[in-house]
Amino acid sequence: MDASSDEGVVTEEVIVPRRVGQASAEPWDVLSPVDIEDGSGSAQNRLLIKGGRVVNDDMMQDADVYIEDGIIKQVGTNLHTPGGTRVIEAKGHLVMPGGIDTHTHMQMPFMGTQAIDDFYTGTRAALAGGTTMIMDFALPQRGESLIEAFHRWRTWADPKVCCDYAIHVGVTWWSDKVAQEMEELTNEQGVNSFKMFMAYKDTWQLNDEELLESFKRCKELGALAQVHAENGDVIKENSKKLLELGITGPEGHEMSRPEEVEAEATNRACVLANQVNCPLYVVHVMSKSAADVVSSKRKQGHVVFGEPIAASLGTDGTHHYHKCWRHAAGHVMGPPLRPDSSTPKYLMDLLANGDLQTTGTDNCTFSAAQKALGKDDFTKIPNGVNGVEDRMSVIWEKGVVSGKMDPCRFVAVTSTNAAKIFNIYPKKGRIAVGSDADIVVWNPHATRVISAKTHHQAVDFNIFEGMEVHGIAEFVVCHGRVVVEEGEVRAISGMGKYVPTPVFNPHVYGRLEERERANAPCKVERAPYEGPVAQLNGQGMQEGGIIPVQQETFYTRGPTRSGGVNLHDSSFHVSGAQVNDKSPKRPSVKVNNPPGGRSSGSFW
Ligand code: URP
Ligand code: ZN
Ligand code: ZN
Numbered sequence: 001m002d003a004s005s006d007e008g009v010v011t012e013e014v015i016v017p018r019r020v021g022q023a024s025a026e027p028w029d030v031l032s033p034v035d036i037e038d039g040s041g042s043a044q045n046r047l048l049i050k051g052g053r054v055v056n057d058d059m060m061q062d063a064d065v066y067i068e069d070g071i072i073k074q075v076g077t078n079l080h081t082p083g084g085t086r087v088i089e090a091k092g093h094l095v096m097p098g099g100i101d102t103h104t105h106m107q108m109p110f111m112g113t114q115a116i117d118d119f120y121t122g123t124r125a126a127l128a129g130g131t132t133m134i135m136d137f138a139l140p141q142r143g144e145s146l147i148e149a150f151h152r153w154r155t156w157a158d159p160k161v162c163c164d165y166a167i168h169v170g171v172t173w174w175s176d177k178v179a180q181e182m183e184e185l186t187n188e189q190g191v192n193s194f195k196m197f198m199a200y201k202d203t204w205q206l207n208d209e210e211l212l213e214s215f216k217r218c219k220e221l222g223a224l225a226q227v228h229a230e231n232g233d234v235i236k237e238n239s240k241k242l243l244e245l246g247i248t249g250p251e252g253h254e255m256s257r258p259e260e261v262e263a264e265a266t267n268r269a270c271v272l273a274n275q276v277n278c279p280l281y282v283v284h285v286m287s288k289s290a291a292d293v294v295s296s297k298r299k300q301g302h303v304v305f306g307e308p309i310a311a312s313l314g315t316d317g318t319h320h321y322h323k324c325w326r327h328a329a330g331h332v333m334g335p336p337l338r339p340d341s342s343t344p345k346y347l348m349d350l351l352a353n354g355d356l357q358t359t360g361t362d363n364c365t366f367s368a369a370q371k372a373l374g375k376d377d378f379t380k381i382p383n384g385v386n387g388v389e390d391r392m393s394v395i396w397e398k399g400v401v402s403g404k405m406d407p408c409r410f411v412a413v414t415s416t417n418a419a420k421i422f423n424i425y426p427k428k429g430r431i432a433v434g435s436d437a438d439i440v441v442w443n444p445h446a447t448r449v450i451s452a453k454t455h456h457q458a459v460d461f462n463i464f465e466g467m468e469v470h471g472i473a474e475f476v477v478c479h480g481r482v483v484v485e486e487g488e489v490r491a492i493s494g495m496g497k498y499v500p501t502p503v504f505n506p507h508v509y510g511r512l513e514e515r516e517r518a519n520a521p522c523k524v525e526r527a528p529y530e531g532p533v534a535q536l537n538g539q540g541m542q543e544g545g546i547i548p549v550q551q552e553t554f555y556t557r558g559p560t561r562s563g564g565v566n567l568h569d570s571s572f573h574v575s576g577a578q579v580n581d582k583s584p585k586r587p588s589v590k591v592n593n594p595p596g597g598r599s600s601g602s603f604w
Contacts, residue, residue, distance in 0.1 A: 045068055045069045045070070045480060046066075046067065046068050046081070046082060046084060046085040046086065047066070047067040047068075047085065047086050047087075047088065047437070047477065047480055047482070048064060048065070048066050048067070048079070048081050048085050048086070048087045048088070049064065049065040049067070049087075049088045049090050049095055049439065049441060049475075049477070050064045050087050050088065050089055050090060050091075051064065051089055051090050051091035052064075052065075052090025052091065052092075052093045052094065052095035052441060053093070053094050053095065054075060054094075054095045054096075054431050055094050055095065055096045055407045055408060055410075055411050055431075056097070056408065056411060056416070056430055056431055056432070057408055057409070057411045057412035057415075057416035057417070057429075057430075058408060059408065060407065060408060062077070063075050063076050063077060063095075064076065064077060064079050065095055065431060065437075065439065066079050066081050066085070067437040067439075067477065067480045068480070069480060070436065070437050070479040070480035070481075071434065071435070071436065071437055071480070072431060072432060072433055072434065072435050072436075072437050072439075073433060074433065075431060075432060075433060086482075088441060088475050088482070090441050090475075092443075092445075093441050093442060093443055093444075093474065094407055094441075094442040094444055095431060095439060095440075095441055095442075096130075096407070096410075096411050096415070096431070096439070096440050096442055097411060097415040097416060097419075097428070097429050097430055097431055097435075097438065097439065097440075098130065098131065098132025098133065098163075098415065098428075098438035098439055098440050098476065098477070098478065099126075099129070099130050099131035099132060099133075099391065099392050099414045099415050099440065100131070100132075100133045100134075100135070100358075100414070100415045100418040100419060100428060100429065101126060101131045101133070101134045101135065101359075101360055101361050101363070101387075101388055101391060102135045102283075102307055102358050102359070102360035102418045102422070103135060103137075103283055103284065103307060103309060103360025103361060103362050103363075104122060104126075104134045104135065104136045104137075104360070104361060104362070104363040104364070104388055105136065105137055105139075105362070105363065105364035105384065106118055106119045106122040106123070106134070106136055106156075106157070106363070107119060107122075107156055108137070108139065108364060110364065110382060110383070110384070111373070111380065111381075111382040111383065112373060112380075112382070113366065113370045113373060113382055115364050115365055115366065115384060116365050116366060116367050116370065116458045116459050117363065117365045117386075117388070117457050117458045117459055118156070118160060118458070119136075119156055119157045119160035119161050119165075120160040120161075120162065120493045121456070121457060121458040122134070122363060122388055122457070122458075123160070123161045123162040123163045123165070123388075123491070123496060124162045124456055124489055124491040124493075125388055125389035125455065125456035125457040126162075126163055126388045126389065127162055127163050127473075127476050127478060127483050127484055127489060127491050128389055128455075128456045128473065128476075128484060128489045129388070129389040129390055129391060129392050129393060129473055130392040130393075130440035130442065130473030130476055130484075131163065131388060131389075131391065131392060132163050132164065132438035132439075132440070132476065132477075132478045133163055133164040133165060133166070133428060133438065133496075133499065134163065134164075134165050134166075134363075134388065135165065135166045135167070135168060135193075135360070135418075135422065136153065136157065136165055136166075136167055136168070137167070137168050137169070137170055137195055138150045138152070138153035138154075138167050138168070138169045138170065139169075139170035139172060139195075139204070140169075140170060140172055140173075141172070141203075142172055142173045142203060142204065143173060144172075145177075145181060146169050146170075146171070146178060146181040146182065146185060147181050147184060147185065147189075149169065149170075150167060150169055150185060150189055150191065153167055154167070154498065157496075157498070158494065158498065159493065159494050160493050160494065161493070161494065161495070161496030161497075162478075162483065162491035162492060162493055162494075162495055162496055163438075163478050163483075163491075163495075163496045164428075164436075164438070164478070164479075164496045164497050164498075164499050165496055165497075165498060165499065166190075166422065166424070166498070166499045166500070166501050167191060167498070168191070168193040168194065168195050168226060169182075169185055169191050169193075169194055169195070170194070170195045170196075170197070170204065171194045171195070171196050171206070171214045172197060172203070172204040172206075173204075173206075173210075174206060174210040174213055174214060178214075179213070179217050182194060182217055182218075182221060182223070183221055186221045186222070186223055186503045189500070190498070190499075190500020190501055190502070191223070191500075191501065192222070192223050192224060192422065192423055192501040192502060192503045192505065193223060193224040193225075193226055193281065193422060193501065194214065194218055194223055194224075194225060194226065195226040195227070195228065195283065196210075196211055196214050196215075196225060196226065196227050196228070197227075197228045197232075198211070198227060198228060198229055198230055198231065198232060198265045198268070198269065199228055199230035199231070199232035199235060199257075199265070199334060199335075200228075200232060200334075201232035201233060201235070201236045202236075205232040208268070208272065211227075211269070211272050212272050212275075212276060215272055215273050215276050215278040215280075216276045216278065218278050218279075219276055219277055219278040219279075221503055222503035222504030222505070222509060223503050224279050224280075224281050224421070224422070224505070224508055225273055225278050225279065225280050225281065226280075226281045226282075226283050227265070227266075227269040227280065227281075227282055227283065228283055228284070228334075228335075229262060229265035229266040229268075229269050229282055229283075229290065229335070230257055230261055230262050230265050230334060230335050231261045231264055231265045234257075234261050234264075235256050235257045235261060238255070238256040238257070238261075239252070239256045239378075239379050242255055242256055242378075243377065243378075243379070247378075248376055248377050248378060249325065249328065249378060250320045250325070250328035250329045250331070250332050250374075250378055250381060251320045251321050251328065251378075252378035252379075253320065253332045253334075253336055253378045253379075253381060253383075254317050254320040254336045254337075254338075254339060256378075256379075257334065257335060257336055259287040259288070259289045259290070259338060259340075260289065261335075262286060262287050262289070262290040262335045263287065263289035263290045263292070263293055266282055266285075266290040266293040266294065267293045267297075269282065270282075270293060270294070270297040270302055270304055273302070273304070274297070274302045274304075277512060277515070277516045279303040279304070279305075279508045279509065279512055280302070280303070280304045280305070281304070281305045281306075281307065281421065282294055282304065282305070282306045282307065283307050283360065283362070284307065284308075284309050284312070284333075284335060284360070284362045285306045285307060285308045285309075285312065285347065285356060286308075286309075286311075286312045286335040286336065286337065286338060286343075287312075287335065287338050287340075287343060288338070288340065288342075288343055288346045288347070290306075290335070291306060291308070291346070291347055291350050291355065291356060294306035294355065294356065295350060295355035295356070298355065301515065303508065303511055303512045303515070305356075305357045305358065305421055306350075306355070306356040306357060306358075307356070307357070307358045307359065307360050308347045308348075308350075308351055308356050308359060309359065309360050309361050309362045309387060309391075310359065310360075310361045310387035310390060310391040310394045310395065310464075311333065311337060311361070311362065311385050311387055311463055312337065312338075312343065312344065312347055313344050313347055313348050313351070313359065313394060313395060313398055313399075314344060314390070314394035314395075314397075314398055314463075314464055314467070315331070315337060315344065315463050315464060316337055316338060316339065316340070316341045316343055316344060317331065317336055317337035317338045317339040317340075317343075318339050318341055319331040319337065319463075320332070320336070320337070320339070321339070325375065326368050326371065326372075326461070329371040329372075329374065329375075329381050330368075330371065330385070330461040330463060331385065331463055332371070332374075332378070332381045332382075332383055332384075332385075333362060333364070333383050333384050333385045334383045344398060345398075345402075348395075348398050348399050348402070348404050348405075349404060351399065351405075351413050352399060352404040352405040352409060352413075356413075357413070357417045357421065358413060358417045358418045358421060359391060359395055359413050359414055360387075360391075361386070361387025361388045361391050362384065362385065362387065363384075363385075363386055363387045363388035364383070364384025364385070365384060365385070365386050365457060365458070365459035365461075366382040366384055366459070367459060367460050367461075368460055368461065370382055385463050386455075386457055386459055386461070386462055386463060386464075387463070388457070389455055389456055389457055390450055390455070390462070390464050390469070391414070392414055392440070392442075392471065392473065393448070393450070393469040393470075393471045393472070394450075394464060394467070394469060395410065395413065395414055396410060396442075396444070396469065396470060396471030397467070397468075397469040397470055397471060399413070400444075400471070401470050401471075407444075415428070415429045416429035416430060417429075420505075420507040421505070421507060421508060422501045422505070423501050423502050423503075423505035423506075423507065423508075424499055424501055425507070427499075428499070436479065437477055437478075437479060437480040438477065438478055438479065439475075439476070439477040440473045440475070440476050440477075441473070441474050441475035441476070441477075442471060442472070442473060442474070443471070443472045443474045444470060444471055445470060446470070446471070446472040446474070447468055447469065447470050447472075448468070448469060448472055449466060449467070449468050449469075450462055450464040450465065450466070450467045450468075450469060451465055451466065452465060456489060472487065473487075474486055474487060478495070478496070479495070479497070481495070483495075
């Protein structure tokens with residue numbers, strides 16, 4: 001597909017960034033944006049994507065898209081565009097919002113080493129695959145300031161990022177200072193999501209009390225709590241036993257943390273978050289049983305979201321048992337890929353049908369030599385796999401080509417839902433007037449074979465090696481600039497921007513606030529008890545023996561303000577009933593206006 005002129009109305013201008021004062025500008029990959037000469041300063045900023053099928057999460061239309069200064073200005077047919085506009089012919093192609101990868105770890109220091117894909121190679125690879133924004137994690141060491149960690153990540157990212165990025169911050173320990181820093185991060189640094197770890201005992205793991213405190217704090221601040229859901233105590237115990245048995249290879253990693261270890265933690269996180277009315281986002285959903293927990297909690301009305309990743313949707317954990325150590329170690333990540341080979345299809349079904357919502361990659365890559373730090377002990381193999389480059393193609397292949405989802409749902413799970421859940425919609429995640437011009441021109445029919453030999457990532461291994469996929473990002477536009485051109489990446493380090501994510505997201509907090517209002521406990525008005533009262537002695541014991549406690553007293557809490565069953569009664573949730581389903585009486589509803597605007601309903 002060639003860029004071409006448009007019947008004399010607009011003319012093509014090839015975008016080739018040039019270093020000021022240089023005749024030839026081949027190495028554009030290392031230019032900083034301040035070094036880029038913008039030609040006339042005009043055509044660079046105008047682009048028409050012509051003749052394609054525009055796909056949003058809720059509709060498809062045959063339309064042209066006109067872009068100026070990085071923003072979508074017109075969507076429709078027969079558009080009037082100024083001369084000097086560059087044209088991309090998109091006939092037969094899908095024109096979709098650029099992908100948003102909700103979960104990456106570029107150049108993260110981890111397990112004694114540092115992820116090999118940094119913010120440059122990682123985001124350049126993201127663009128190659130059609131992803132125009134990543135969300136990375138700033139993870140402080142235990143005892144370290146969250147704010148310092150956040151700034152360190154920004155310092156790493158800003159000069160290198162080729163696409164936009166946002167930051168989730170890890171709550172890896174708990175104190176009053178952490179609580180106070182969370183507020184500063186939300187108010188002043190544009191952070192609206194915090195990740196809590198239930199695994200990595202002795203480093204990042206929080207206990208239940210700390211989890212509860214952090215969830216309460218997220219709720220107060222209008223943030224979204226994220227969890228790495230695995231039971232770290234069980235993993236530690238199992239790992240010790242396996243090593244004692246002489247199981248030191250990568251299979252030990254998988255054996256030490258079976259599905260129920262993930263499912264138990266997922267359930268626990270959902271219960272804890274729900275008890276304090278905090279919205280929850282479960283990162284890297286890796287197993288059928290953990291996905292079932294998310295799905296069933298959603299059916300019970302919990303405000304919880306689930307994020308499978310390219311790895312869990314595209315491959316499985318049988319690779320841990322491969323005879324080649326490097327191959328097996330290349331698949332080690334936590335929670336592990338599952339040896340049940342029906343898992344990817346199952347997760348894709350849930351994603352297609354709305355039980356799971358977003359897709360990340362947990363891109364955290366280590367070379368063979370780095371993985372070999374654990375050659376004699378699986379607990380020392382740095383955890384992490386690739387995915388940022390191949391996520392879109394893998395989901396297209398396993399989701400759309402397989403017949404499980406249509407292109408609209410593909411857009412929802414690769415971009416729009418993330419934009420909504422992290423409160424950057426419709427700036428991101430939509431092709432519409434006023435939205436950022438982050439666009440992928442997708443060839444749904446072209447194929448490629450994924451390989452570490454040809455991928456753009458720095459890592460020397462690819463968990464999808466040899467997989468043939470349909471769906472190629474032929475052109476990628478980021479901030480209105482063509483950064484992938486007929487498959488060729490023309491990324492510029494430092495071109496991406498930090499995207500602040502505001503708190504009190506109406507897409508998340510809208511329903512939560514209604515739910516909280518409807519479930520607020522309410523006191524039973526009654527005449528005071530006037531009978532005898534037992535006397536306690538100095539040790540707090542009743543004088544003259546113990547009277548058995550009557551069982552009914554536990555189950556007779558009053559209704560909530562709206563007349564619904566009190567959520568604190570343990571027998572409430574098991575039926576799958578939503579709030580107030582059992583109560584025919586609904587009060588008139590006064591809709592609150594949450595600070596970020598109003599919710600227009602549930603989108604997932
Ligand atoms: O194996 C993984 N997942 N590595 C990155 C750290 C994390 O837990 O997300
Ligand atoms: Zn994690
Ligand atoms: Zn991760």
